[in-house]
Amino acid sequence: MSHGAPSTRPEGVLSRRYRLATLGMCALIAIAAFESLAVTTIMPIISAELDGESLYSLSFAAPLASGLVGMVVAGNWADRSGPRVVVIASMLLFAVGLVVVGTSPDMVVLLLGRLVQGLGSGAVIVGLYVMVARLYPPALHPSIFAGFAAAWVVPALVGPLIAGVVADTVGWHWVFLGAVGLAVPAFVMILPSLERVPPPVVGDGERPVRWSVARILWAVGAAVGVLLLNLVGEFPAGVSAAVIVGAVAVLAIALRPLLPTGTLRAARGLPTLVLLRGLVGAAFLASEVYIPYMLAAEYDFSSSTSGIALTLGALGWAFASWLQGRLGDRVRQRAGIRLGIALVLTGLVAATLTPLLHLAPVGLIATWTVAGFGMGFMYPRFSVLALALSTAADRGFNSSALTISDSAGSAVVLALSGAAFGVLGGASNPAAFVACFAIGVAVAALALVLSGRAVPRGR
Template sequence: MGGRDVATASIWDAAHRRTTVGLLTLVTLVAFEAMAVGTAMPRAVAELDGVAWYAWTFSAFLVTSVVGMVVGGEVGDRRPPGPGVLAGVVVFAAGLVVAGLAQHMAVLVLGRAVQGLGAGVVIVLLYVVAGQAYDSRLRPSLFGAFAAGWVLPALLGPLAAGLLTTHVGWRAVFLGLVPLVAAGLVLLLTGAPGGTPPADAAPWRSRAGWALLAGAGIAALQYAAQRLDLAAAGIAVLGAAALAAGLRRLLPRGTVRARRGIPAVVASRGLLAGAFFGMDALLPFVLTEQHGWSAATAGLPLTAGAVGWVVAAQLQGRRPDVPRQRVLRLGALVLTVGVAATATVAVPALGGWPAYLTWGLAGVGMGLGMPSVGVLLLDQSPEAERGANSAALQISDATASAICVGLSGVLVAGAADAGGPLWPAVLAAVAVLTVPALLTARVAGRTVAPAADPSCATNLGR
């Protein structure tokens, strides 16, 4: 591209339109399935008489999605992404069909596991496609669109799934997505560049086994958080050990210390996700139990957060000239204020109403921060490492979200079981979840390695 072409290029121009629509279609459909399944699952469990299997429908998806992320990263670093996306979508669609036709809960769990494997592969390879098909200046806009692709299903998914489940049946939630997934795949594969395998790809050593170990560790921690008994302590210890061992092989070296460059980027993704989703899962419960809101009303502040996320993501995409680490720091600070201010839901006299404003503010922080993390990752990843780094980003997100959701749930559930007031536990949870948001603001300056930082390059040039 010449300078004029770069300046006037858009993710919606003729060169990118089909790829953009294909990417967003697949992102939205994977996200819709993830959001909608919780609405359809109670009816499925009742029909298949499988209450004992209920938690496994979610755990199976989580475990295999981590494996799929690693497999997708390995494929993306060694082969053109098109065939890998095709395989991932086929696996995901096969899982939808298995789940939609299931006559026993064991088969439904199997279908969910197959879906998770395909979804993990697809989500990572879509990042690889984004790195190949879009110039660096277009990526803020692309990741802003990705944000809408994830957040809008959070707004509409439960309602649409509820209507389908009520008027057509729970199976339609799974089977109805299959033709739409196929359409998105066709648009993506006909619009995206074919690409060639990276010439400097590292020797192949599969890490799928470590991914399975990490996924099992996450599932064990979630299961322990649900039990809250003596056996839960032993399960939690085993789960933590498995998770730590797996992550040690799956994340870039230095991620825990937020070493400059890619490790700090991966760490930032987990910190943002943990802070936001930990409170996002807790908020409806607090509004229901503390203030007596109905289930429908208690979900509305989450809508405010989703709207804030989408709006801010679109706004950051209009300023590709602003260094992404600065946008990330601003987003982290806004998220910190939003999460901390949500402590107001613990005040009985306020009735929980400030949650609309505070959680909308938290959503703005995520809309600024999350797209910036994706841009920083692709801008600094060599072609032969885009897949592995994208997989690490997704694994960091999934792991931190699961841990923080479980931790906040344990704090509040323990207070509820003890029969005491809920507000001290809410304040404790808010305090815990504010920490990762604040840490992200501190880490943001480390997300660009010195050699990749334009300001550093200028100084060296002098």
């Protein structure tokens, strides 16, 4: 019998030490996922009740724009002071934004609430990631991030249905106010663990992290450019062209310091990889937000049933994420990304043809599941490749650039879709939906063309 040192089982993410933090953070991710899917499902009702059809795309672009600022500020703040104050402040902003949206008497107040909500949600994700890095040992990081991914599954299954039923029965306001009620206990669960997170330690000879005022101002500039693009339809015809030129210029100038050099001109390697993330995310999201709208306007779907495509797409995404993790290196990153873009294109083409040819919506719903699978099979590969193509000194910058490209790209394409939707007469004209989905097809096709520049052969 051996009398050596007794072996100790390593603590897991659900061990006594980490259980509350793990469950609380996963609950917050699940609530964010529910809110995202819920808004897409019920926004057609909201825009009709508040007479805000012309601002439909802006209701989605606004939180993306303010989220850019939230992510940059939160990252800088967490590096200076640790994640505790970041998570608390961002959760308060997120909750305030939800309350403002849930009590909105008109579309302008709703948009202000969406801006506050986006500022908080962009910041809280960064804060939670820093919390994971500071609280959990590296061996547990894959498990907790897998938990974050799994936290999207239940909202995908029931989120659109619940949001639709609530909107059809007690009113859409309670979708947002209910989310606040759910977030409070989740937030309380992580507070004790936040107290245990050690503050950043400045080593001998190292300077404390300073506020990156320039980077924050660039993020504000990018957000302003995004918002101006999405407001083009509100300006007189003679002014719109000048606003578009000015907004594009502001956005291009502001994004350059936030992205790897050469991103906006699709330089080979990492810059195009970052650009590609923005393109495929934009093609998918900017089209997805119009699917429940089209199903309701053209096929008389109720709020509780128009979200079925979103549910199946999200489930396809979750299953593909799990599958690509199981496959590992058996599918090369280049092939996986190209396959993902091709599957997204399949869903986008089906979405375009459905209102164009007055096809039965069952084909669109089925192919949107395929598009979601394509996103799930492709998206994790961007992070893996970005880290592989980065040095130790720029991993954080490049990782944040992926998210910034994602948000900015989606907001820009939403602006294009919204402009086309308004010019063609909105929901009363099927051609308006055709144009929105066709823009997604064009953006995804561009991504497929550029994919060879993003991923080196052999990877």
